[in-house]
Amino acid sequence: MLKVLNHGGAGLRTVLAPQDLVLGDGDVWLDLxxxxxxxxxxxxRCLGVELPTREEMAEIEPSSRLYQEAGATVLIATVLTASDTARPINSPVTFVLAGRRLVTIRYVxxxxxEVFASQAERQPESTASGAQVLIGLLDAVVDRLADVLERTSAQVERTSLDVFARPRTAPFEDIIDTLGRAQVVDSKVRDSLVSLHRMISFAGLADEIENNHECREHLASLHRDVQSLTDHCxxxxxxxxxxxxxxxxLINxxxxxxxxxxxxxxxxxxPPTLVAGIYGMxxxxxxxxxxxxxxxxxxxIMVAASLGPLLFFRRKGWL
Incomplete structure (x- = not known):
């Protein structure tokens, strides 16, 4: 599916006939x-830039994820999805900044x-160029990761109370399951943040951002936010x-x-067994x-022989 955002337009429009695609001056974001x-x-054909394939997006070496080619800056980041489900996943998302336009390629x-697309309809001034769209999308991704971390932190805090304030007979299965899911989410958030950290550092080399003071400042702020969230992870x-x-x-x-x-x-x-054994001969x-x-x-004799050790163990505090 191909959608195009026009600066000042009424949100993303779906392109039904891509072979007839013609971009206007106000088209700043192409979402694939x-x-x-x-x-x-x-x-x-419209941009004169070769887009990375799905297989190339899955490569993990930085040289294949962050590069400049034919005047365009290609950035591939790992983005967390389905964080509120039992199986959160990290998937690569490509950002291609070519002149005044941004192309995003995603399979998730x-x-x-969705949040940024809704925001672009309400605040068209934030989508004047592809660089602004890129920074706006990164801002939305970082905000989303921060929300996931906040939710996970609150869950871990509640679970810590359950660990140390639970009744002695209460089971541990739910606690361990909750902590295990929290660890999975935390690990995937950290992987995504590390990927974004590298991507934001490289994005500052793009001419469209380097020559724009406002974009540079916003990108530097995002860089600090990502570093702070990584430390929190x-x-x-x-x-x-x-x-x-x-x-x-505690289980042990x-x-x-x-x-x-x-x-x-x-x-x-x-001792009672010994007495019974003697008289059973x-x-x-x-x-x-x-x-x-x-x-x-x-x-x-058997009762006395049983009570004697029990009273001794109780006096020693072993019982």
Missing amino acids: LEPTREEELAVE RPRAF SYQSGNITFLLDAAMG IEQNSILKRFSIFSIAFI NFQHMPELAWQWGYFAALA
Whole structure:
């Protein structure tokens, strides 16, 4: 799907016949969502720039993700999507800054793109050029990542209270599942931020940004925001690791406590077992067998032999 944003227009318009694509002076943003080869060729013909393929977008070396070619600046960043689902994913998104126009190529639907598209309709002055559109999109992506981090931080904070203030008999499965999901989201946010950090640094080399003081200042502000969020990700990752270790430690403590109780009761019942074993022997001459009160005396000895170790363990604080 190919959509085009015209500066001052009524939002993104869908191009149904890409072979007839003709760009006007006010067309500043071409958004390719899961593009067909026909749509890619139409954009390449209009801009005179070769667009990276989906396979090239998936490469991880910086030289294949950040480069300048034929007067255009090609930037490929990793963007987090589906962060509010059980399976968040990181996907590459391409930004091609060619003169006054920006081309984006994506095979996912990041929420930040929808937010910026709505903002562009309300504030057309923020889309006067492709450089402004690029910075606006990056700003929306960074804001979205910040929101995800805030949500994850609040979730981790609530979970930390559950770890240390939970009833002793409450299960740990939900806590560990929550921390595991938080760690996955935090890791993917950090990967995306690292990618954006490199991309923002390289984007400053584009003539369209380097020659625009306002764009340079906004880009520098985004660079600081990304660095701050990356540091927060590292802190939160350490906090999640600590909580996971604490949860596993508490599980081990509770298991050891249960095993200790079983061991104590096993030891306490050894003396009665010994008494019962003695009087269960089939010797012919056992005086107590003929005693009228022998049965009750044996029971009393067994009870006393059980209570003795239990009282001793309790006095020592082991029970």
